[in-house]
Amino acid sequence: MNLSKATALITGANRGIGRHIASQLVTRGAKVYATARRPEAVNIYGVEVLPLDITDPDAVADAAKKADDVNLLVNNAGVRGPSSLGDIDDVRAAMDVNFWGTLSMVRAFAPVLARNGGGAILNVASSASWFAFHGGSAPGPSEAAVWRMSDELRRELAGQRTLVTSVHLGAAGTTTTSGSDAPEMAPADVAHAALDGIEADAFEVVIDDFTVMVRASLRRSPRW
Structure with missing residues (x-):
């Protein structure tokens, strides 16, 4: 996907990876809608800010109506x-x-x-899609579901030429794996790698060596 011609909407763009994805997309020439539950917290040059709580169906529908020229959806918001x-x-x-x-x-x-030619969806997940860590196991099933959903959506949306890419990393500031033993990455580096993956039409972007190891561990018996 040519990001210099993209119109993107990013959820959770007020901090961390989402903020860096939004600002880097502006740098790469894209038009950007930056969304957050608290839009006043978004401080990024060159973006259009929209309020959005992704758990509110009315807010989601309103965002889709206002941002009707989007051809890149970045699902970054998470807890x-x-x-x-x-x-x-x-x-x-x-x-x-x-x-x-x-x-x-x-x-x-x-x-x-x-309607806008297919475009792409970027789902930001983590190594918790495949790895259980002590003291924070609740996000794991949801992240695993996002990974599995991304695979299904890739097939379901192929007919409309929509690329679906999932991004996985060990830890980066505000990600769901903070508190794990994974080496922490700079959110800016994660954003850069994720956007490079979209430009390369990658199905899956595994950011760091820790997550590469975790991904490979799926082939082994889950013994502690």
């Missing part, structure tokens, strides 16, 4: 969570945002992308 045996409301919140919120965005914007 960390407790152990799966922690407060059940916190566990549900991880699934509501990371999986259901992402799916809601895809469902709303797939027709927009189709």
Whole structure:
């Protein structure tokens, strides 16, 4: 995908990876809608700011209506969570945002992308798609669901020429794997690699050596 001609919408663009993806897209020549639950927290030169809570169906529908020229959807918004045996409301919140919120965005914007030539969807996940770490297991099932959903969507949206790419990394500041043993990466570096993956039409972007190791571990028996 040629990002210099892209019109992108990024969720969770007020900080971390999302903020860097938005600012780097501007640098690469794209038109950018930067969204957040608190739009006043978005401070990025050259973007159009929209309020968006991806767990609110009306807000998602409104964003799809306002940003009807989008051909790149970046699903970056996500939350960390407790152990799966922690407060059940916190566990549900991880699934509501990371999986259901992402799916809601895809469902709303797939027709927009189709009208604009197909474009691409970038789903930002982590190594938690494949790896359980102590003290934060609730996001894992939701991230695994995002990975699996990305595979399914890639097939379902192929007919409208929409590329679906999932991004996975060990840890980067505000990502769901913070607190794990993974070496932490600079969010700017993650954003750069993710956007390079979109430009290369990659199906999956595995950012760092830790996540490469985790990905390869799926071939082994899950013994501790």
